[in-house]
Amino acid sequence: MSSEHTQNEQVESPEAEAKQVEAAPQEEILDESVETQDEAGLEAELAAAQDEVAQLKDQALRAAAELQNVRRRAEQDVEKAHKFGLEKFANEMLPIVDNLERAIESCGDEEATKAIREGVEMTLSMFLSGLAKFDIEQLDPQGEAFDPALHQAMSMVEAPDAEPNTVVAVMQKGYSLSGRLMRPAMVMVAKG
DSSP: OHHHHHHHHHOOOHHHHHHHHHHHHHHHHHHHHHHHHHHHHHHHHHHHHHHHHHHHHHHHHHHHHHHHHHHHHHHHHHHHHHHHTTHHHHHHHHHHHHHHHHHHHHHTTOSTTHHHHHHHHHHHHHHHHHHHHTTEEEEOOTTSBOOTTTEEEEEEEOOTTSOTTBEEEEEEOEEEETTEEEEOEEEEEEOO
16 A cells, blocks of 8 residues: 555646646745845835934934034033132222322322331232232233233333333233233333
C-alpha cells in the first residue's frame, strides 16, 4: 500500500505540476515587488525621519544658544545694575562736593575763618573718601592736555607760560563712576 501511495503522490497530473511551476515564479515576483515597495516605502520613511531628527537637533541647538544668550545678557544687566546703580544718587551728591569746595575757597587764609575752613576741609575729605569707596573718582585735569571725552571747554585763553591745548584752569571738576564719565570737567584751555 505504501508503494501505491507513493506512486499516486509522485504521479500528479501534469496540469497540476504546470500550475505549481507557473504559480511559483509569479508568487516570487509578487513577493519581490511587494518587498521592493516595502523597502522603498521604508527608505522614504527613514529619510523623512532622519530629516525630522536633523531639524529637531537644529531647533534644540538654536534654543540652547538663545538660552545662553539670554542668560549672558541677564548677567550683564545685573552687573551693570550693580556697577552703575549709584549713578543717579552720585549725580545728586556732586553739587554738595562743589559747594564744599567753594566754601573752602571763600574762607581764605584769615585767622577768623581758619577753624571753619578746617572743618569744611575735613568734611570734604570724608565725603570724597566715601565716594571713592563706591568707585566714584574726581577728575581734576589742571595742567593736563585737553581731552574732549573728559573735559568741557568753557573758553580758550591766552596763556604764554602754558602749552597750547592744555587745561589752565578748572572751573568745575569732573567725576566718573566705575570708569564711566558722569560729569565732564569744565575747563579753560590755553590757545595755540
